[in-house]
Amino acid sequence: MTTVDPLSDTALAHSLDGGFSSRHADVDGVRLHYVSGGDGDGDPLILLGGWPQTWWQWNKVMPALARRRRVIAVDLRGMGSSSKPEGGYDKRTMARDVHALAEHLGLTRVSIAGHDIGAMVAYAHAALFPESTGRICLLDVPHPDGDWSSFTLLPGPHQYVDPDRTGVSGSYLWWFALNQVQGLPEALLEGRYRLLSDWLFDRSAKDPASIDERSRQVYGRAYSTADAIRSGNAWYRAFNTDIEHERDYGKVEAPLLALGGDESNYAYLRDLMPSKGADVRVVEIADCGHYLPEEQPEAVVDALESFLR
Numbered sequence: 001m002t003t004v005d006p007l008s009d010t011a012l013a014h015s016l017d018g019g020f021s022s023r024h025a026d027v028d029g030v031r032l033h034y035v036s037g038g039d040g041d042g043d044p045l046i047l048l049g050g051w052p053q054t055w056w057q058w059n060k061v062m063p064a065l066a067r068r069r070r071v072i073a074v075d076l077r078g079m080g081s082s083s084k085p086e087g088g089y090d091k092r093t094m095a096r097d098v099h100a101l102a103e104h105l106g107l108t109r110v111s112i113a114g115h116d117i118g119a120m121v122a123y124a125h126a127a128l129f130p131e132s133t134g135r136i137c138l139l140d141v142p143h144p145d146g147d148w149s150s151f152t153l154l155p156g157p158h159q160y161v162d163p164d165r166t167g168v169s170g171s172y173l174w175w176f177a178l179n180q181v182q183g184l185p186e187a188l189l190e191g192r193y194r195l196l197s198d199w200l201f202d203r204s205a206k207d208p209a210s211i212d213e214r215s216r217q218v219y220g221r222a223y224s225t226a227d228a229i230r231s232g233n234a235w236y237r238a239f240n241t242d243i244e245h246e247r248d249y250g251k252v253e254a255p256l257l258a259l260g261g262d263e264s265n266y267a268y269l270r271d272l273m274p275s276k277g278a279d280v281r282v283v284e285i286a287d288c289g290h291y292l293p294e295e296q297p298e299a300v301v302d303a304l305e306s307f308l309r
Contacts, residue, residue, distance in 0.1 A: 007214070007217055013037075016059060016063050017063040019066075020036065020071075024081070027100035030083050032074060032101050033081035034075065036073075042308060043110060043135070044071075044102075044105075046098060046112045047113050048076060048098065048112065048117075052193070052196065054075055054079055054081075055073035055074060056218045059215075060294055061300055061301050065305070072101075072105070076118065077097050080222050089237070090245065091238070092242075099125060113304060119139055123252065123276070126252040136256050138257070138258045140290055142272055143276070144239045144242040162203065163202070171203070171204065175196075179232070179235075185233055193220050193224050194216065204264070205289040205290065206295055207287075211294050215294065251276060251278050252278070253279075254279075257307040260285065261295070261296075264289045266282070
């Protein structure tokens with residue numbers, strides 16, 4: 001009798017309503033893993049996740065979204081069950097990966113929702129492939145721009161490191177610097193990545209319990225190897241390149257929705273995003289930290305459905 005691994009992509013996909021299945025595609029020299037399901041008349045919706053998570057971060061919203069359209073949750077280059085090449089972690093190259101996957105699936109026009117690193121890739125896709133992009137939604141993070149070069153080594157008086165947020169307005173992003181270092185994070189964290197991922201979830205979520213033990217096991221295992229840690233960190237090491245690329249993009253033409261947690265990046269997105277697109281709306285997600293699809297899935301579904309219609 002064959003024992004099914006309950007944390008495998010196949011088992012996780014089958015656990016979701018909507019006929020989801022786990023698949024792979026070889027596109028432009030990279031092997032991408034994706035989970036696809038649903039049906040309907042709307043533009044297909046591609047979901048792109050962030051660090052330190054996988055496609056599974058969308059599990060609470062995928063069944064509802066799949067009632068109206070095909071939904072495809074993708075492990076980005078370097079993430080989860082996708083391949084982990086030595087290079088290509090700038091968001092322009094990763095957007096080309098996503099575009100190639102859509103073409104492989106016979107999709108000429110897609111909408112994209114991205115969280116964290118995935119939001120950066122979604123924005124790059126809209127800039128590079130306007131004719132193939134329906135609408136884009138950025139969850140809690142924009143594309144890197146020139147202002148990111150001014151992040152400081154030490155936390156400012158308005159930033160916090162631990163959960164006591166009284167009188168402060170933003171997290172100190174120390175991991176941006178850690179992830180620039182080559183070799184050391186792998187040596188420190190291989191086989192013990194949950195020390196880092198649990199720290200992040202417990203401090204960046206309004207309600208840490210919203211990211212349950214099964215999900216934490218999925219993410220901890222996904223980043224347990226040296227190659228996985230190297231690849232995830234490479235998304236951050238490409239930020240300087242991403243900043244250079246962003247200067248060439250101009251405003252994206254696709255309708256753009258930005259969702260921000262009220263205890264995370266809403267105010268930042270509210271002030272920034274109108275300069276980044278021709279048709280932009282910014283929505284606050286209440287009682288929410290950084291991990292919107294897991295912390296407030298119903299609010300995310302409502303906002304996406306309203307926008308996509």
